[in-house]
Amino acid sequence: MLVMIELELRRLRHDRTEIYFRAVQPILWIVIYGPVMSGVKAIPTGGVPYTDFITPGVMIQTTTFVSIFYGLMMVWERDSGILKKLLVTPASRYSTVIGRSMASGVRAIFQALIILPIALIIGVRFIPNPVYFTLAFVIIFFASGGFAAISILVASFMKTRERFMGIGQAIIMPLFFASNALYPLQLMPPLLREFSTVNPLSYVVDAVRGLLITGDLSNLLVDLIAVAVFDAVLFVVASISFRRIIE
Amino acid sequence: MDVAVQVKGLVKIYDGKVKALDGVDLTVEVGEAFALLGPNGAGKTTLIRILTTQLKPTAGEAYVFGLNVSHDGGKIRRLVSYVPQEMSVWTDISGYENLLIYAKIFDVSTLKRGKIIDEVLENMGLTQVKHDLVRTYSGGMIRRLEIACAMLIKPKIMFLDEPTIGLDPAARKVVWERLTVFKKEYGVTIFFNTHYMDEADLYSDNIAIIDQGKIVTMGTAEELKHSLGGEIISFMLEGSNFKSELPNKIRKLGFVKDIFINNSNLNVLVDNAEVALPHIIDVLKNEGSSASKVSITKPTLDDVFLKYAGTRLEEKGRISDVTHMRYMIRKG
Numbered sequence: 001m002l003v004m005i006e007l008e009l010r011r012l013r014h015d016r017t018e019i020y021f022r023a024v025q026p027i028l029w030i031v032i033y034g035p036v037m038s039g040v041k042a043i044p045t046g047g048v049p050y051t052d053f054i055t056p057g058v059m060i061q062t063t064t065f066v067s068i069f070y071g072l073m074m075v076w077e078r079d080s081g082i083l084k085k086l087l088v089t090p091a092s093r094y095s096t097v098i099g100r101s102m103a104s105g106v107r108a109i110f111q112a113l114i115i116l117p118i119a120l121i122i123g124v125r126f127i128p129n130p131v132y133f134t135l136a137f138v139i140i141f142f143a144s145g146g147f148a149a150i151s152i153l154v155a156s157f158m159k160t161r162e163r164f165m166g167i168g169q170a171i172i173m174p175l176f177f178a179s180n181a182l183y184p185l186q187l188m189p190p191l192l193r194e195f196s197t198v199n200p201l202s203y204v205v206d207a208v209r210g211l212l213i214t215g216d217l218s219n220l221l222v223d224l225i226a227v228a229v230f231d232a233v234l235f236v237v238a239s240i241s242f243r244r245i246i247e
Numbered sequence: 248m249d250v251a252v253q254v255k256g257l258v259k260i261y262d263g264k265v266k267a268l269d270g271v272d273l274t275v276e277v278g279e280a281f282a283l284l285g286p287n288g289a290g291k292t293t294l295i296r297i298l299t300t301q302l303k304p305t306a307g308e309a310y311v312f313g314l315n316v317s318h319d320g321g322k323i324r325r326l327v328s329y330v331p332q333e334m335s336v337w338t339d340i341s342g343y344e345n346l347l348i349y350a351k352i353f354d355v356s357t358l359k360r361g362k363i364i365d366e367v368l369e370n371m372g373l374t375q376v377k378h379d380l381v382r383t384y385s386g387g388m389i390r391r392l393e394i395a396c397a398m399l400i401k402p403k404i405m406f407l408d409e410p411t412i413g414l415d416p417a418a419r420k421v422v423w424e425r426l427t428v429f430k431k432e433y434g435v436t437i438f439f440n441t442h443y444m445d446e447a448d449l450y451s452d453n454i455a456i457i458d459q460g461k462i463v464t465m466g467t468a469e470e471l472k473h474s475l476g477g478e479i480i481s482f483m484l485e486g487s488n489f490k491s492e493l494p495n496k497i498r499k500l501g502f503v504k505d506i507f508i509n510n511s512n513l514n515v516l517v518d519n520a521e522v523a524l525p526h527i528i529d530v531l532k533n534e535g536s537s538a539s540k541v542s543i544t545k546p547t548l549d550d551v552f553l554k555y556a557g558t559r560l561e562e563k564g565r566i567s568d569v570t571h572m573r574y575m576i577r578k579g
Contacts, residue, residue, distance in 0.1 A: 081333035088299045088300065088329040089353060
């Protein structure tokens, strides 16, 4: 399992361009969208500036992007012979799937970290507590692992890049907009609010926002349990469907 | 001899309609190089994928070192290494790192790891470029790296799916030289698919010819060629007047199967031309004749294929396809 994380780190050491380019979109959100919308003052954020409010949401949106498109790499590896070869090693499919998912978590952490300095420059105030920071990134790491498992699951059904690209977008955007990333859940119509209670993204955003910005940790335990359950379920399901990918 | 691979009545049907394998039986002995020769779509890759536990057979049984591919997948995967037809290394890290990752996946102990990796890099002639990104390698180097990955774990059997497809002749030769040395040193069994006839001819101990999901014939390259009837030695004799008893004298040599004469050419049909030739020349000398020109016509595996499968192996189109695909994959 750890080998797959090592693989990812070695890849990142050789080539980080993807991370830089992927950072463009979230930076636009917090540098342009945030300040513009905060001028409107239409969204109740519980007393924190709007840009500060959306920063964790945007960070998590971008890490979710990274994770969901991790499956694209699996599709690529399927087209080449890498997956076939991996399946002929003694490594169990559970360790392969979990290893790959957590490897995506590593990539996600770097992706989230790169946004921090920009956020600081434009004046987002984080809670200066190293324990909170560490815990926030641990949550991002595990949540990204779960989203990567979703993408491996999707990859094992959608075996071509084109189909995968379409499905990837169709998964991420609803998750993002039907979550508390950009606005509090109370603003949503009731049906959407129902949906957001099963949207893992909301729990992750809530936990990370509490730890980095508001200091409101009242839901932290529920959030942690939600992420753990989410990971456990997805790891098992993705592992079961994984063999299908090469058939 | 111990048996490395045993296949009995193997059938594989994809999606309930495409019959890729139609009752395959074959045996591979430990320590031999076994070539599965056949045209595209004959079922070669399907057979290798079943033997490496990637696919389940629809019917029939297959054993690798006595382990059933349907039930003992985990145990088999510890004994075998596999090089798929497509490219199977990560191109965005170095050759050394690829090997390191595989060594860790296979739990090669930390103490031995460095030594073994250096050894296989050396074996495959990649030491100079080990820290370069695989993206910068040539096709032949990538193939050697893939085989290095397969050698890393000192498997009991290697399954190679078209190991030299798309490589130029020099690169193919290098790959096979390294494989031959490895086989000799470690006694590893090599099971490979190919549609290059010369490759099956030169580098295998046994060949099975597969066509439309069925093994049509099996044997050593020599046996297969001899099954066509033998080799022809033609002598162009000096002067057209040789003694009339000459053909009979030659016929008396035990190994001569037939003789026919046209003009001043004397044609002798034998099993093994190289062995027969000196004896026949002796007879010619004793009878006071000499040949101004000698030529040997040997049946090729292509002739064998023609006889048993009814068609010639068409290789051109397909090779350029695969080369193109590998190229595209490398480009990402």
